[in-house]
Amino acid sequence: MRKVDKLGRIVIPRELRKKYGLNEGTAVEFQDSGFGVTIRAQNCFCRICNRPVTGAEALPLCNGCIMKAVMMYEKEKNG
Ligand SMILES: [Zn+2]
Numbered sequence: 001m002r003k004v005d006k007l008g009r010i011v012i013p014r015e016l017r018k019k020y021g022l023n024e025g026t027a028v029e030f031q032d033s034g035f036g037v038t039i040r041a042q043n044c045f046c047r048i049c050n051r052p053v054t055g056a057e058a059l060p061l062c063n064g065c066i067m068k069a070v071m072m073y074e075k076e077k078n079g
Pocket residue numbers: 046047048049050051061062063064065066
């Protein structure tokens with residue numbers, strides 16, 4: 001359990017920061033689901049399938065979707 005401090009801040013557990021690429025300076029947005037609050041790093045979810053992007057990728061796409069795009073491109077190119 002984490003406690004919110006008097007300025008409304010909380011510490012995000014290290015393992016979650018690592019998993020979702022929440023590094024220092026990462027812009028995040030808060031979403032009110034009606035049941036709680038979801039914190040999402042901007043550009044941290046694949047634009048196609050919405051899977052979390054680790055941050056290692058240069059594009060806001062997961063490796064799976066990047067591979068699919070590359071395969072489609074290759075198929076197109078080779079007729
Ligand atoms: Zn994807």
